[in-house]
Amino acid sequence: MILNGETQVYGILGYPVKHSKSPMFQTAAFEALGINAVYVPFHVKPEDLKKAIDGIKALSIKGVNITVPHKEEVIKYVNEVSEEVKYIGAANTIKNIDGYLKAYNTDAYGFIRGLKELLQKAKKEIYELKFLVIGAGGASRAVVYGLLKEGAQKIYIANRTKERVEKLIKDFSSLNKFVKEIITPISLSEIDKFLDKTDVIINTTSVGLKEEDKPLFRYENLKKEHIVIDIIYKKTLLLKEAEKKGCLWQDGLPMLLYQGAKSFEIWTGKEAPIKIMEEILRK
Ligand code: NAP
Secondary structure, eight states, X not given: OOOOTTOEEEEEEESSOTTOSHHHHHHHHHHHTTOOXXXXXXXXXXXXXXHHHHHHHHTTOOEEEEOTTSTTGGGGGSSEEOHHHHHHSOOOEEEEEXXXXXXXXXXHHHHHHHHHHHHHHHTOXXXXXXXXXXXXXXXXXXXXXXXXXXXXXXXXXXXXXXXXXXXXXXXXXXXXXXXXXHEEEEOGGXXXXXXXXXXXXXXXXXXXXXXXXXXXXXXXXXXXXXXXXXXXXXXXXXXXXHHHHTOEEEOSHHHHHHHHHHHHHHHHSSOOOHHHHHHHHHO
């Protein structure tokens, strides 16, 4: 890669940001399409977020991804938010259009594209399945937004903090007038009881990231008919158990890949080189 006076700058804002895989696969995508651009990590402390966002305009940075812990806070500092950001309440992508910043959330798109790939293997469609989503944080809201947009008819949501699910239902009620019938809040301790009513189990909590994390329910109760997704980027205990039982399963890599691909397309208007991005990610 040769940098010159015309090299465009893209990046990711996070705290911490050093574990991010985005610089690798986004840079590979720019290279593959012969776009004169770099994608760099920006370590931004929460108290510096506003200054960093102003800096995007001042430095003519073309676009950025936003990661933990800034996804919600960043909405305050942009000029416009897309429809999905309004509902999800979090943004992970900003496009700088000559100093006008528009925020998007590509997590919902990323999740649904990964889910559809998995469901193809089971020859199933979203509308005919019952979902159990564990968690009600930012990632869960993106997942549930995507499921509702795709016509899911039943979603059980289990979260440690009940109020967060209640807020999610309230916020999504203008998206779909049947939201109160579609979504049923349950407690974490009720999960085992609901497994028989569920086809697809999705963990959107951070539980499973650390080896010592306690299971969210009795994983031995999984049946081989369950389709299991953990949006954490590795084979968690939940996924290991799903594999053991013979379930169809998926980790967080497809969601990560496709959300990144969508960000790339928003910034460049060009189709993302998925194969190359995936190759880098899997390395
Ligand atoms: P968040 O907004 O902080 O939400 C965290 C969720 O985890 C909440 O529902 C929280 O429950 C729950 N939780 C945390 N610790 C728990 C515990 N010990 N027991 C039970 N529940 C617990 O975080 P987020 O942004 O949604 O991210 C969640 C996970 O998704 C992270 O691991 C992140 O890396 C992953 N993620 C993956 C992708 C991808 O592309 N694959 C994209 C986005 C996020 P309470 O509400 O009770 O606190």
